[in-house]
Amino acid sequence: MKKLLLALFSLIFLSSGNAQNYLITNVNIVSMENEELLRNQAILVGDGKILNITSMSEPFDFDGKLVIDGKGAYVYPGLAEFHSHIPVAQNGDTQLQEEAMWLYLANGVLRVRGMIGHASHLPLKARIDAGELDGPRLFLSGPSFSGGSVSSPTQAEQMVRDEKATGYDHLKLHPGLEMDEFLAISKTAQELEIPFGGHVSLNVGLEASLKGGYKSIEHMDGYIEALIPDYSRVLDSKIAGPFTMLLVDETDLSKLPALVDLTLETKAWIAPTLTLFDRYFGSTPAEDYRNVPEMKYMSAEQVQNWINAKTPYEKAGVLTKENVQPYLEFRNELLMTLHEAGVPVLMCSDSPQVFNVPGFSIHHEIALMSKAGMSNYEILKSGSVNPARYFEQEGQWGVIKAGASADFVLVENNPLEDLNTLKEPFMVVMKGKIYDRDELKRQLDRIEANYKR
Template identity: 80%
Template sequence: MKKLLTVFFILFQSSYNFGFAQTYVISNVNIVSMENNQVLKNQSIIVDDGKILEIVPMTDPFDFDGNQIIDGKGSYVYPGLAEFHSHIPVAQNGDSQLQEEAMWLYLANGVLHVRGMIGHPSHLDLKARIVNGEIAGPRLFLSGPSFSGGSVSTPEQAAQMVRDEKTAGYDHLKLHPGLSMDEFMAISKTAKELDIPFGGHVSLEVGLEASLKNGYKSIEHMDGYIEAMIPDYSRVLDPEIAGPFTMLLVDEVDLSILPELVDLTLENKVWMAPTLTLFDRFFGWKPAEEYRNAPEMKYMSAQQIQSWINAKTPYEEKGILTEEYVQPYLDFRNKLFMTLHNAGVPMILASDSPQVFNVPGFSIHHEIDLMSKAGMSNFEILKTGSVNAAKYFDQENEWGMIKVGMSADFVLVENNPLEDLNTMKKPVMVVMNGKVYDRIELEKQLNRIEANHKR
């Protein structure tokens, strides 16, 4: 035991300083590779220069000295999860504290791949610092500043905005509501010419059908589907009648339209980022104040938590967020989620963090819980956060599975996540691009973040 702790310490010290050993072994593990739904029992993973060099059974001999071997103690290993709808904090006046804290919150929860969905130039700096090894963090895929009724004024300006974001180095475009059809088409045409993916909300003037047919890579929040099934679209356009995300009109949905929308989604190869937890928490009927002291809120500032309470309270005061209104809406969203999934629409794991009561990293586990309750299998849930996330950016040969030649991005937990989803809430160890972070280091960083926001 003393020798094992020494090994952890040696590897950890070097990894934390980003000068980690070029080659090492994690032995005595069971691997959920995500190539299929089988578990490879009693294996060793050999990591070299940040990649998986070899996977060998424990019965096969290998030649490594003790300082290069970590005993996995029979833990289970799976590819790191994704958060594919993140609102990465913005560095204020060069202060990147909240950004760096968010990165550690993701790592501590086994979230190793993050798609930012509201961009800022400071995010590009953050990504560069992670890539260069200056700070710890997941692999980032960044959307630029959003396209919305507030940021877009003409089709020409919208097209230029696409060109500017591509030149700046963003990986993705994010669309918010309020775009006219002409503005949307200018964004679509230019994005296709520059080969930069885009997705987001569905503007009411554009509608779901045009969004699906004209290049959306992902629909966020399953937006637009309810609206597309309301026979009297004029009611959708009135926010007082429709409520947030058309919540108040769910009983007017014509389900006979859904098969056509599902076919259209499949035909155009559009992905779905459901963000079930956003609606469960932001638009759910549990009072805002009850979230103030939820366990993970200790990693957020009092100001941030209050802003979330302030965002939800007006809906409560209007009487919108009652169980009578909300539960049928959440039930319908679960049904829509499973209908799309069962039809073969590819899903990506996304929780919209940090957003109303969704703390980075922790909210992914809330999302996983809700996906499971909706009826998705454990294997398919893991797939949304690994294989699917990699495929979204055409990087399925680089990460997303535990496979020889892929990046060493994986998580060790006590139990088999194919049988126990809760085990993923407390990683024993996280390996990101070959860098090793054990539970001691993850707890140290969580404690530091909590201390920063003591109240």
């Protein structure tokens, strides 16, 4: 089936684009409206939207429309990377940005939330929205609020107002904020109705962050710290280690149910980024990642920078298996405790951060979410329905139904049963525009050629 699909989609790509309505027949649909698989369906697409979905067993007449035989492929709404660091355009050079957009599309990642903002991200989003550049849906946070960028509550308030006026979709908070600065950010952001979230500053804490209106807790930050009885040990980085890794065995789990209840009460979301911790703070040596397959899409300099970022922790003896394993296991347990209680999860991998290549890293994240115990359906939901709900656009995208944006991916097997199939999309459709596997491969080959070792 794969060869037939590839040949067919190559022909389609050359002939369709956005030029006309088209019908995709003989497909099985994972709509994400529920866990039911819709078998033997046809999808009518026009003007960038899904116009209709019908069973192949029902009579229909689409005379004059381009018909694409899906050959039994499975269709789902694509994936999300909801904690990314979109590259910055240096002196007007947008190469890295454009490469990242193709890396996402080639992996079926159709929606991206940028979590460290820069002025060059706004024209990037505008070009994609206008159809001038190929890429996923972008949701942009502004420049981050941190101990380094915030100097007073008054300045923090003005920074919120400036980012809202500039057109950013979200605010990102980093560590180092004082309580009065955080409260100024919180009050102003809620007044202006712009969502915010991020890391939990040690002088603010998880409880105040949740009560103050955090919409997303990035990296599940703050939970471990809130469970440690002697908070003075958390404040000492030499004792606590990165992300309080070294104090996991001191957590008081009797405090966790109250934190879960507070998370639910305040309607906060979690962004786990499991693969960041597995690769950056895991016990696998940094050098082992130098030649993993997807590193060929990054410059040698970038890969070396990632190695340099991890190596000091290795030399300091922090990343031994004895330290790392209990920490990663605790994070998995924390994820499942929050998830099973009903806290919504966002699919994210913090790309391109240490050894997490855009697009490819989402598949590592998916494998780790599965290993932690999430079902295939819930994993897919974290990358489709949930991101749309997060930005109050539920039903507009992230689902396959009439009236929704035509954003979806075709794969060989049923992703409700086989998550590995997500790694090899036959076809990606973004706002109705078709990208076949040949085109996606051409783009990957082009990026690889830019970084020949």
